[in-house]
Amino acid sequence: MVIEVLDPRRDPEPVYWKSLRGKAGLRADWSWEVLTAQAWAARTEQPVTVLLEDGEPRGVVSSAWVTGLTRRHRFARTAGRGRLGGLDVRSPGSGALPGWWFDGEDDDGGVGRLLDTFVPAMREELGFGLRALLVRQVGESGVDSVRGGPKMVRRTEDVAVLDVTPFSSRDDWMHSLARKRKQNLRKIFRTFDADPSLEVRVRPGAEADSVEIAELLRYNETKHHDVPIVPLPAFVGYLGRLLRQPDVQVIEYRETATGRAVAVATLLDHPTLPVARHWAALPRELGGRPDLYFHFYGEAVRWALEAGRPQVVFGKKMSEMKASLGARLVPQYAAAVALL
Template sequence: MSLTLQIIDPREDPEPAGWERLRTAAGQCVTWRYDLLRAYAWAAQAPVLLTVLREDGVAVGAVSASLRGLRPRRGLYAGRREPAGILDVHAPGNRSQKGWWFAGDLDPERRRELLRGYVSGVRRELGAGWRSFVWREVSPGEPALLPGRVRVNLPTEPLARLATPRTGIDDWYARLDRARRDSLRRRARGFSADPGLSVQVGPARELVTGSEAAALRAENDLKHRNRLFPLAPLPLPYLEALVGGDEVVAIAYRDGGGRLLGLSLILDHPRWPVCLSWGALPPEDGGRKHLYFDGYVRMVEWAIGAGKTGLVLGKGQAEAKRDLGAELVPSSALAVPL
């Protein structure tokens, strides 16, 4: 088959034909919706390049990469492209997913060939100065699919995935050690009975505004700023579009005056929803202790009630998530120099 690349600047270029159909067929979360890609690209600290892979004109996959120039920029980046740099392949606004995916269950050799074609085509498009790649969120077994003879494998935080029981919350509690189980149950009962605290779970557009989500999310993002090529905090226009849509679930904690104390945002999915973020006011600013762990109880209750296979709990706090019954899947960044 003949492979062609449709290389797109989400800031300026129109949505590619059939994009939403492709996203849905590939089972990708709402963060790949084109209006969100555009909002993310305008606020990013490096130009975002979206590439649609087409075989004989039919879209079969996509890759998103940030163009990390040799001279780092701050704030909104200029439209001029740097002459040289690194292609940083990552999912926009979401560390729990990869920056490359395919429609359908393609065999490994075909995936390998498509990614080789992507690398060759993007290098031709960008020029000789763009010879190096970083592929993020690489799972065990995947390095063999990625192009390049010389690789540097950089272990990163594992990805936590929690399979949910079909039979009810008690079966999840039964997986946990006694001390953890007792503390979670006790706090959940206490929070539910507290007249000065409301706990709501449902569509984000009904429970929270974009500005509220941005305020708590920004504080959470700062905890991850010590990473290689740190991602910029998600901007207000992005979060307004995200929580205003149909594919995001919120767990919102408010005090008696309606002040938002804690917020979890979950990217809905038919089988494996993704826990995008958690943010909370610290106790010294009027927040409540232990909301973080109670949030997982509410997530599991929601996932069981909605018939989900499990939850992608994301990265960070790996040991705490393992204590909650999650499997820790090894992950790495694969650097391919020159």
């Protein structure tokens, strides 16, 4: 087994990267140019670790190297990485997905192989200054693999996944919901369908304006300061590279009179499990519209049905509301591992 630890800021795209993405089903946020833009705009180093056997990729792990030098308003250092720290294993984009993939089936979702192969490789890369590991988005099947010894496991926010295969249309999905929610959605859909002042359309991300989307995302990001390390705002350079990937779709809400975007969502396409990645809308005091998020949910259902996708991941947060819209809530765990 050969292990490569890559820094997207410095290392060119590996020759096997596109085939790895296809084999592993890694979405647009794993594109090498997207990883590069993210790494340059990050507050931490973002190593990408690849496991190769006979020249073929058998696994990949995305992580962030967090040390005492890490600061909220400081980009990752280009020289000197800090002697003591820990690795935060996480998806490079959507926080609703794990940050690793291994070839073959594992009863624990690959968590055991993560500890058995990734950790020793990174200890060799970083030395004994690597003192801790945080693994996010561990499924229930992987919990036993991270219990015992110097480890702490906690349940985190569930991930909402909407199965659309039982439905033939948006209305079919709506009618499957509880009476009160169904009545509310029917009113919302009728209101928007009869409103000529607002246009809703789905188009490839490459046709969207990354600056416009970044501006909208800033409004949404100011609402979510309920985590220990507040996420950095969306950078235009990162968004531009993400949007131009062929597997990104955008749902836009625009005023027909002015052309101004009042809300936008991005979808990272996937044959079986697309992800609703971003959502942003103007606040009401700046011309935003009420109930846009509920309408977007219906548009995402319509898109998934037309594209032949069996389900859509709607991420974390607002789990009760998403459950009322038919999503099933998938338990997730985080494991903190002390490396002695």
